Amino acid sequence: MSGTVSMPRLEKPIIRGGDQPPPVVLRDREHVVAHTQGLWDALRGERVFVTGGTGFVGTALVEAFVAANAAHALGARIVVLTRDAARFAVRAPHLANDPAVELVAGDAVDFAPPRGRFACVVHAATERYHDADAARPLAVFERDLAATRRALELAREAGATRFLFTSSGAVYGRQPPDLANVPEDYPGAPGTTDPRTEYGQSKRASEFACASYARVFGVGAVIARLFTFVGPHLPLDEGYAVGNFLRDVLAGGTIRIAGDGTTVRSYLYAADLAIWLWTMLLEGTPGRVYNAGSPQPVTIRELAADVAAAVAPTARIEVAREAVPGAPAARYVPCTRRAEDELGLRVRVPLHDALVRTYEFLELARPAKTS
Numbered sequence: 461m462s463g464t465v466s467m468p469r470l471e472k473p474i475i476r477g478g479d480q481p482p483p484v485v486l487r488d489r490e491h492v493v494a495h496t497q498g499l500w501d502a503l504r505g506e507r508v509f510v511t512g513g514t515g516f517v518g519t520a521l522v523e524a525f526v527a528a529n530a531a532h533a534l535g536a537r538i539v540v541l542t543r544d545a546a547r548f549a550v551r552a553p554h555l556a557n558d559p560a561v562e563l564v565a566g567d568a569v570d571f572a573p574p575r576g577r578f579a580c581v582v583h584a585a586t587e588r589y590h591d592a593d594a595a596r597p598l599a600v601f602e603r604d605l606a607a608t609r610r611a612l613e614l615a616r617e618a619g620a621t622r623f624l625f626t627s628s629g630a631v632y633g634r635q636p637p638d639l640a641n642v643p644e645d646y647p648g649a650p651g652t653t654d655p656r657t658e659y660g661q662s663k664r665a666s667e668f669a670c671a672s673y674a675r676v677f678g679v680g681a682v683i684a685r686l687f688t689f690v691g692p693h694l695p696l697d698e699g700y701a702v703g704n705f706l707r708d709v710l711a712g713g714t715i716r717i718a719g720d721g722t723t724v725r726s727y728l729y730a731a732d733l734a735i736w737l738w739t740m741l742l743e744g745t746p747g748r749v750y751n752a753g754s755p756q757p758v759t760i761r762e763l764a765a766d767v768a769a770a771v772a773p774t775a776r777i778e779v780a781r782e783a784v785p786g787a788p789a790a791r792y793v794p795c796t797r798r799a800e801d802e803l804g805l806r807v808r809v810p811l812h813d814a815l816v817r818t819y820e821f822l823e824l825a826r827p828a829k830t831s
Contacts, residue, residue: 479553484821485692488731489527495735495808500528502579502622502742503536509578509618511568511611512585513540514548517626517686517733519693521582522555524734529560539574541566541585551693551825568607578618580741583611584626587662597658604662605669612673612681623681624741625670629751629794630660631685637788640757641795644685644749671747680746684737687753687794690814691730692821701760702727705767706819710826714776715768720783721761724791726754728807729814736805743803751794754807759789770815 481489508525512518518540525538537560542548545563549556556563564574568585587604608625615623633650635642642648649664650657663685670681694700696707701717708715728736736752744750758766761779768775799805809817 479557481554482692482821482824484817485523485554488692488817489523491731491808492524492527492735493531496524496528496738499739499742500532500534503529504532504534506536506579507576508536508538508580508582509541509574509614509620510538510582510584511541511571511607512583512626513538514542514544514552515584515586516689516691516693516695516730517737518584519552519555520691520730520734521584521737522561524731524738526555526558526560528738536560537562539564539578541568541571543567569603569610570606571610573614573617576618578615578620580622580624581611581615581618581620582624582626582737582741583608585611586626586628587659597655600658601662601665604659605665608666608669612669612679615679616673616677621680622741622746623670623673623679624737624744625666625681625683626737626752627663627667627683627685627749628660629685629687629753629792630657631664631667633657633660635791635793637791639791641755641793642751643795644751644798667749674747682740682744682746683749684740684752685749685794686733687751687792688725688727689730689733689753690727690811690818691733692818692825693730694818694822696822701725702763702767702815705764706771706815706822709767709772709775709819710822714778715764715772717760717764717777717779719760720781721759721764721779722783722787722789723760724757724789724793725760725763726756726758726793727763727811727814728752728754729809729817732807732809735808736799736803739803739805740799745802748802750799750803751796752799753794753796754811755794755796756807756811757791757793758811766811767815770812771819
């Protein structure tokens with residue numbers, strides 16, 4: 461069933477109590493507004509449609525939109541597709557009850573398109589790609605691609621002049637250990653005979669669909685290849701190392717590294733990510749691909765130590781197994797020079813501060829203990 465969700469509206473978007481954004485979210489909003497001056501005028505009086513707007517990335521996008529809309533009196537609206545409006549209203553009541561936010565029920569694959577014009581469409585919905593999906597790789601691929609095509613069709617029908625697709629660094633396949641930061645023109649790709657690459661394959665096909673709609677229908681699609689992130693609403697149960705470590709700290713236990721700790725990642729804070737993605741949507745070159753993430757590498761072992769130093773100095777760190785001597789470390793770190801040079805984007809929140817802010821949010825968000 462699809463359609464507009466009837467949500468109770470408050471007299472004001474923010475009130476005392478449960479609908480008041482946590483302090484870290486208010487600081488993040490100030491951060492976004494301060495570093496996006498002059499970006500938002502194209503949205504004045506307009507509507508934006510977002511798929512995946514209640515996930516980790518999508519919530520950061522909606523937070524940034526609400527902040528800018530209020531700060532600049534844009535009179536804009538954001539229509540957010542969600543499969544579970546009630547859950548989102550519990551998790552982020554200050555967003556669900558904001559007058560500029562409209563929640564629409566539906567699945568990204570086959571939602572009923574809202575009527576009217578949209579200036580921009582952001583397709584941030586994605587299929588999950590964890591181990592549980594290994595038994596149905598083709599279904600993951602087909603649903604992810606179908607959702608992208610549905611969003612592109614909405615953009616075409618609604619007359620949207622800008623379209624942002626949140627792709628993934630998974631399109632590059634395995635990053636060579638001697639390539640410190642993978643650039644957008646790296647020719648690597650996930651292997652076509654490995655069903656475990658369904659996520660990267662679906663993103664590659666979706667990027668092709670974006671290019672096709674741009675050529676045939678003039679949809680101004682910009683592609684953001686996302687890497688790894690940290691911030692409010694970070695999932696703690698989906699296998700992400702930083703989420704696992706913060707979950708361990710919240711539980712008051714040992715920080716446990718599942719592997720040998722040599723894997724190299726990088727982490728961009730959610731408020732910075734929102735700045736990057738809105739800038740790519742509104743100022744990026746149509747047809748252009750931009751990496752979105754931090755170029756600053758950190759091993760998983762270093763990350764665990766950083767988490768401890770930031771929020772739990774007395775926590776023990778436990779590594780599941782020793783590293784194999786001489787074995788190259790797996791890497792997943794982007795080159796972001798294109799985003800920096802063309803759009804003026806850069807990492808503004810250091811990793812230490814990102815971890816502190818995320819922990820602060822998660823600590824406030826966890827259910828209160830009952831006696």
